[in-house]
Amino acid sequence: MQAQPPRIMIIDDEKVVGDMLRIHLTKHGCIVETFLSAAPALARLEETPFDLIVTDFKMKGMDGMELLKTVKSLYPDIQVIMITAFAHLDTAIEAFRGQVHDFFPKPFKIKDLIESIQRALGRPLA
Incomplete structure (x- = not known):
């Protein structure tokens, strides 16, 4: 029985960063969705489970730290990786x-x- 591909959410207000990560992770067999801000990403989490989130720290609206606290309080099993220029x-x-x-x-x-x-996922990617 083969494991389901990991579902990864990318949240970065720089579209090029999200696109670059989506391209690389898709090549590794991941299902990837990208978001430019935290609010629509959190709405999507209510609809669909994700295994991991890669988020920027500095974003308009809710920043990465607020997002991390919210995700960990609502979905404690989702792993979060933070990236930042700051x-x-x-x-x-x-x-x-x-x-x-x-x-x-x-x-x-x-x-x-x-x-x-x-x-973070405890397994190799494709």
Whole structure:
């Protein structure tokens, strides 16, 4: 019996980042949906289960930390990986205290992100 492909949500207000991640993760057999802000992503989570979220830290409206706290309170089993162009030690510490699985400063290597996603899911990607 083959495992279902992982469902991954990407939330980043830079469309190019979401598109790039969607392309790479789709090549690895993932089902990926991208969002430019947190509100529509949270609405989608109410409709469809996801295994993992990759979110930007700094976004208009709800930022990545608020999103992380909301997701962890409503869906504690969903792993969250945070990416940011504003990587400061205080931000990383706050993210890990909020139970983020991993934290990547932009620019990041896609290989490193894929490895982190595999660890978060507990299985290799295709």
